[in-house]
Each structure stands twice: as structure tokens, then as C-alpha cells.
Amino acid sequence: xxxxxxxxxxxxxxxxxxxxxxxxxxxxxxxxxxxxxxxxxxxxxxxxxxxxxxxxxxxxxxxxxxxxxxxxxxxxxxxxxxxxxxxxxxxxxxxxxxxxxxxxxxxxxxxxxxxxxxxxxxxxxxxxxxxxxxxxxxxxxxxxxxxxxxxxxxxxxxxxxxxxxxxxxxxxxxxxxxxxxxxxxxxxxxxxxxxxxxxxxxxxxxxxxxxxxxxxxxxxxxxxxxxxxxxxxxxxxxxxxxxxxxxxxxxxxxxxxxxxxxxxxxxxxxxxxxxxxxxxxxxxxxxxxxxxxxxxxxxxxxxxxxxxxxxxxxxxxxxxxxxxxxxxxxxxxxxxxxxxxxxxxxxxxxxxxxxxxxxxxxxxxxxxxxxxxxxxxxxxxxxxxxxxxxxxxxxxxxxxxxxxxxxxx
Numbered sequence: 001x002x003x004x005x006x007x008x009x010x011x012x013x014x015x016x017x018x019x020x021x022x023x024x025x026x027x028x029x030x031x032x033x034x035x036x037x038x039x040x041x042x043x044x045x046x047x048x049x050x051x052x053x054x055x056x057x058x059x060x061x062x063x064x065x066x067x068x069x070x071x072x073x074x075x076x077x078x079x080x081x082x083x084x085x086x087x088x089x090x091x092x093x094x095x096x097x098x099x100x101x102x103x104x105x106x107x108x109x110x111x112x113x114x115x116x117x118x119x120x121x122x123x124x125x126x127x128x129x130x131x132x133x134x135x136x137x138x139x140x141x142x143x144x145x146x147x148x149x150x151x152x153x154x155x156x157x158x159x160x161x162x163x164x165x166x167x168x169x170x171x172x173x174x175x176x177x178x179x180x181x182x183x184x185x186x187x188x189x190x191x192x193x194x195x196x197x198x199x200x201x202x203x204x205x206x207x208x209x210x211x212x213x214x215x216x217x218x219x220x221x222x223x224x225x226x227x228x229x230x231x232x233x234x235x236x237x238x239x240x241x242x243x244x245x246x247x248x249x250x251x252x253x254x255x256x257x258x259x260x261x262x263x264x265x266x267x268x269x270x271x272x273x274x275x276x277x278x279x280x281x282x283x284x285x286x287x288x289x290x291x292x293x294x295x296x297x298x299x300x301x302x303x304x305x306x307x308x309x310x311x312x313x314x315x316x317x318x319x320x321x322x323x324x325x326x327x328x329x330x331x332x333x334x335x336x337x338x339x340x341x342x343x344x345x346x347x348x349x350x351x352x353x354x355x356x357x358x359x360x361x362x363x364x365x366x367x368x369x370x371x372x373x374x375x376x377x378x379x380x381x382x383x384x385x386x387x388x389x390x391x392x393x394x395x396x397x398x399x400x401x402x403x404x405x406x407x408x409x
Contacts, residue, residue: 013082013106018224026053033063049271082106203230296341
């Protein structure tokens with residue numbers, strides 16, 4: 001079992017973060033926040049997929065004015081997800097000018113690298129913290145090495161160059177990211193922000209940099225940490241890179257909330273980043289979100305694509321049915337389903353799952369035994385195996401997992 005790094009707990013809206021709370025999945029909209037209906041709809045979609053916190057861009061007067069209306073539309077639809085305002089450059093002005101926005105948001109994200117330049121930086125940072133204190137809102141101090149405070153970096157580079165054995169530029173860059181987080185959090189507390197109302201993040205785009213920086217940050221403070229590989233990329237590259245970096249840190253007990261920053265395909269589904277984040281946590285045994293489908297990869301014994309189609313159909317069926325099951329039954333998210341492709345490992349893997357099916361491989365008899373809790377219960381055959389197996393899953397769940405309503409009496 002992974003031992004979590006000790007951290008203080010803060011609360012974002014009604015969502016506990018840090019401490020012994022479960023690791024939280026969050027996402028971010030990519031709509032124009034001024035588009036109230038479009039942004040509210042995307043947030044609903046992200047929440048349906050499982051996002052527990054949603055961040056949205058607040059960069060203009062129109063966006064700031066839209067935030068309370070978005071919150072109200074969501075509430076009317078029964079969606080109470082905490083909204084996080086992502087501020088850069090002009091956040092101090094927008095929060096002051098739009099108190100309804102400041103009140104509607106559950107947390108403010110502040111980037112110390114672009115909150116202001118020169119003498120204005122400290123003043124504008126203080127103005128944002130003042131608003132956070134007024135409305136009793138937690139803040140995420142989110143350092144990104146793409147917008148790292150140039151004055152801090154230059155000073156640390158100069159100090160390093162004066163050493164007899166200077167470190168590499170990359171090492172100083174990593175140290176500067178950590179220092180920016182720690183300096184800004186100390187300053188926020190000096191200005192009145194509560195210690196348990198601060199979350200830190202240190203976003204970089206390189207996996208080894210991410211692991212090094214967060215390891216140093218975790219040993220230097222007890223704030224909750226938000227993990228994520230920024231600009232992770234598209235498709236398999238973004239998924240693999242995010243999983244590699246986040247997974248190593250989670251295995252070390254580091255991280256209280258995660259976001260997988262995938263670049264969506266053109267017209268792609270924004271909810272993919274939520275699904276990947278859930279799957280990272282579930283495959284590592286840290287949380288359960290929905291039944292896991294164990295599927296055979298296929299080989300020369302399975303030249304038919306039938307079992308591949310069945311595995312895809314079962315995965316889609318489970319994701320479609322999960323909202324109903326989760327609302328109706330307790331513990332169904334811990335279920336394992338096996339969809340296997342031949343006699344070599346099919347029966348054994350199916351027996352290890354809660355419910356599994358072993359399809360015939362090339363040249364095998366055209367029958368598919370089904371196993372429930374290690375015991376063979378039925379053999380399916382014919383053209384409707386997929387539909388029959390889905391019905392068996394439904395019956396297994398209804399028979400195995402207690403109904404939520406019955407547990408309240």
C-alpha cells in the first residue's frame with residue numbers, strides 16, 4: 001500500500017483536499033468563459049465524466065462577469081462542482097471589479113511569474129491575496145516554468161555562476177521553480193492567507209523535471225500539491241508522458257490532486273483528460289471509479305477480431321451504465337470484468353475476475369464460458385454473446401452489490 005506524504009487539508013468548496021482525503025481529479029474548460037451556456041455545458045460534461053474540480057479561464061471583464069451566471073446555471077442543473085478561477089496578468093483588477101465573480105469561485109489560481117512585473121508584482125499579488133482573505137477562498141500558487149519570475153531566475157543564475165563549482169542551468173531552473181512556490185506561499189501567509197488555504201503546483205513539461213521538482217517541493221513543505229505535466233501533448237504521447245510523471249510521484253506518496261493536461265484532437269472530447277486521470281489512480285490502486293475491464297491483447301491464436309469488438313462494447317457499456325449503477329449500488333466501482341480471447345489464459349483470467357468471459361480462439365469450439373466469482377456459470381454461443389454477457393453483468397451487479405436506499409434504513 002502506498003504511504004501518502006503528510007500534508008495539511010484544505011477544502012475547495014465542499015471537496016476536501018490533502019490530509020487523508022482521496023486524491024482529487026480535476027480538469028479545465030477550453031471554452032470562452034464569456035460564453036455562459038457553452039462553458040456551463042462543458043463543465044456538466046466534465047463533471048459527468050468524473051471531474052471533481054473544474055478550472056476555467058478568467059482573463060477578461062466579460063469572463064469575470066460570466067462566472068456567477070455559470071455557477072447559477074450549474075446549480076439549476078443540480079451540479080455543485082467547485083469552480084476555480086485561472087488568473088494571469090490582470091487577476092487583481094478582475095477580482096476587485098467583479099465581487100460576484102470573487103464570491104462565486106471556490107478557489108483562485110495565482111501564477112507568481114506573471115501576476116505583475118517589477119515593483120507592481122508584490123502589490124498586485126497582495127491585492128489578490130487580500131480578495132482571497134476577504135471571501136475566505138483558498139488559493140493555488142501555480143508556478144509554471146514557461147512563465148517563471150525572470151528576476152528570481154536571474155538572481156539564482158548569477159549566484160550559481162559565482163560558485164566555485166556551479167550547478168547546471170537545468171538544476172538552477174528546477175530550484176527556481178521550487179523557490180518561487182515557497183517564497184510566494186510564505187508571502188501569502190504574511191498577508192493573512194491561512195496556512196491551510198494554500199495549494200501549490202509546479203508545472204513543467206519534462207517528466208524528469210516534474211519528478212525532481214515535486215520531490216524537492218514535497219520535502220520542503222506540507223501544503224497540498226497539485227500534480228500535472230503541463231503541455232503534455234496529444235494522444236498517446238500526452239497520455240504516456242503524464243502517466244509516467246504523475247505515476248512515479250504518486251507511487252512515492254506525493255500528490256493530493258491531479259490533472260492530465262491533454263491537447264484534444266480537433267473537435268475532440270475534452271473529457272478524455274478526466275478519464276485518463278481516473279485510470280491512473282485506479283490502475284495504481286489509489287481510488288476506484290468504475291469496473292475495470294481486463295482484456296486480452298490478442299495474438300496468433302486470436303485472428304478473429306470478435307473478442308476485440310466485444311471488449312470495446314463491454315467497456316462502452318460499463319461507462320454508459322456506470323452513472324446509474326453508482327447511484328443505485330454500493331461498491332460496484334470495485335468490480336473487475338474479464339474479456340479474454342482464447343483457451344490459454346482466458347479461463348484463468350476470467351476466474352480471477354468478478355465476472356469474465358472466455359471467447360474462442362482460432363480453431364477452438366465456438367462457445368464462450370462465463371465465470372462468476374471463480375465458478376463457471378453458463379456457456380454462451382450464437383450471434384448474441386455480447387448482449388447476453390451484458391445482461392449477465394447487469395444481473396450480477398443487482399445480485400452482488402447492496403442497493404444504496406436499502407442501506408439507509
